[in-house]
Amino acid sequence: MSDGNLTLKETFLRGIWKENPVAYQVLGICSALAVTVQMKTAIVMGLALTVVTGMSNLIISLLRKKIPSTIRIIVELTVIASLVIVIDQVLQAFLYDISKQLSVFVGLIITNCIVLGRAEAFALANPPLPALLDGLGNGLGYGLILVAVAFVRELLGAGKFVGISVVPQAWMDAGYAHMGLMVLAPGAFFIIGLLVWLKNSLPGASHEEKTGQ
Amino acid sequence: MSEPEKSEQSKRIHAIKFAAILSVVCCLLITGASTGLKSFQQANRTLDRQKNILRAAGIVTLDAKPSREKIQSLFLEKIHEVEVDATGDFMEAGQGKGLSLYLYKDGQTLKAYVIPVESRGLWGKIKGYMALKADGQTVAGFTVYSHSETPGLGGEIEKAWFQKNFIGKKIFNAANEFVSVSIAKGGVEALPQASRDNYVDGISGATLTGKYLTQGLKKNLEQYEAVSVRLRNSKGIADE
Numbered sequence: 483m484s485d486g487n488l489t490l491k492e493t494f495l496r497g498i499w500k501e502n503p504v505a506y507q508v509l510g511i512c513s514a515l516a517v518t519v520q521m522k523t524a525i526v527m528g529l530a531l532t533v534v535t536g537m538s539n540l541i542i543s544l545l546r547k548k549i550p551s552t553i554r555i556i557v558e559l560t561v562i563a564s565l566v567i568v569i570d571q572v573l574q575a576f577l578y579d580i581s582k583q584l585s586v587f588v589g590l591i592i593t594n595c596i597v598l599g600r601a602e603a604f605a606l607a608n609p610p611l612p613a614l615l616d617g618l619g620n621g622l623g624y625g626l627i628l629v630a631v632a633f634v635r636e637l638l639g640a641g642k643f644v645g646i647s648v649v650p651q652a653w654m655d656a657g658y659a660h661m662g663l664m665v666l667a668p669g670a671f672f673i674i675g676l677l678v679w680l681k682n683s684l685p686g687a688s689h690e691e692k693t694g695q
Numbered sequence: 696m697s698e699p700e701k702s703e704q705s706k707r708i709h710a711i712k713f714a715a716i717l718s719v720v721c722c723l724l725i726t727g728a729s730t731g732l733k734s735f736q737q738a739n740r741t742l743d744r745q746k747n748i749l750r751a752a753g754i755v756t757l758d759a760k761p762s763r764e765k766i767q768s769l770f771l772e773k774i775h776e777v778e779v780d781a782t783g784d785f786m787e788a789g790q791g792k793g794l795s796l797y798l799y800k801d802g803q804t805l806k807a808y809v810i811p812v813e814s815r816g817l818w819g820k821i822k823g824y825m826a827l828k829a830d831g832q833t834v835a836g837f838t839v840y841s842h843s844e845t846p847g848l849g850g851e852i853e854k855a856w857f858q859k860n861f862i863g864k865k866i867f868n869a870a871n872e873f874v875s876v877s878i879a880k881g882g883v884e885a886l887p888q889a890s891r892d893n894y895v896d897g898i899s900g901a902t903l904t905g906k907y908l909t910q911g912l913k914k915n916l917e918q919y920e921a922v923s924v925r926l927r928n929s930k931g932i933a934d935e
Contacts, residue, residue, distance in 0.1 A: 576735065
């Protein structure tokens with residue numbers, strides 16, 4: 483309830499930037515490494531997670547007075563798991579190729595700490611509207627980092643931007659080579675590490691300032 | 696004195712009730728989504744298989760992304776599904792008596808034949824297609840449309856870089872014996888010149904996937920050996 487004095491706008495924006503789930507809370511790193519080879523999969527994954535966190539926060543917040551505290555984690559997981567399965571089914575029906583590329587990672591949204599974390603930390607103690615915004619904000623914050631990482635990895639690793647080649651042929655002829663490291667998981671580690679550092683060294687977003695708030 | 700006990704009990708009943716209702720609601724939701732969307736998913740899977748047959752046969756390239764209409768029209772035009780018996784004779788498809796086979800014909804000439812491949816993998820079944828050219832020994836292409844291997848390791852079998860290496864390989868060795876195509880442990884360059892035509896580069900970190908897929912390919916190709924031998928001896932093929 484300590485978040486009671488936040489405005490709705492702040493609730494929404496906090497997850498996107500200041501308390502970004504990947505860069506500040508360092509959650510959801512596993513999937514951030516896995517699906518960021520291409521922009522397309524990163525965007526879909528970000529949107530899928532945004533829908534799941536938003537909806538799960540909304541549902542859990544609506545039920546928050548009814549949920550028995552003894553079984554609340556199981557209840558939260560059941561809600562999240564059901565949502566993820568439904569989304570997986572929708573992707574298989576309408577975005578089959580992307581669903582194949584995301585393979586196991588859609589299913590792994592269930593175990594993504596961001597979703598359960600927001601449900602536990604925010605939705606259980608706040609009314610539906612702020613909870614929904616908090617979920618959406620955190621989902622978008624996660625998506626933002628994913629897209630940023632994927633942008634660098636796809637550009638340097640494959641010379642592409644959302645699947646379109648952007649490196650001119652003249653460069654390739656002159657001996658330009660794609661950076662193979664970027665396509666592999668270590669490349670994602672480096673980029674995420676650099677992003678976290680960059681974000682936290684910007685004014686108004688550092689760890690120290692936050693804790694002093 | 697019975698007050699706190701009662702509330703303790705009612706709390707428990709409430710928890711059980713809540714859990715039961717939640718389970719039923721979630722069940723209905725998931726069942727609804729999976730049955731409601733089944734026809735769309737089925738259509739996608741069929742289309743995906745058709746695309747993989749076209750890719751294996753080399754009608755579209757491995758990394759091409761043809762549209763839905765293009766896949767359907769190409770498939771109708773160029774691919775003929777038949778069944779093949781133990782002696783290598785073709786029969787009408789859909790009788791369930793023989794093995795399923797897809798023929799790629801340009802007009803009346805046979806260009807390639809596509810064999811469905813179903814192999815054991817490390818974590819589950821690997822399903823795909825292997826196309827052989829009309830000479831009965833040269834691989835025209837190999838694709839995978841379903842597997843449960845580890846992404847980044849064994850999962851690389853679905854990637855174009857891996858599948859590309861199969862093109863032009865031979866399923867018979869220099870001594871004219873059937874050997875199938877195997878996945879090497881490491882690069883093909885390490886092997887003696889004579890057997891390079893029967894191997895493709897392996898995937899690092901996926902030795903077992905390679906081993907099982909090698910066995911699976913051999914088993915599947917063996918079943919169709921009658922067809923391959925016939926074509927190799929160019930006795931011609933009975934028109935279906």
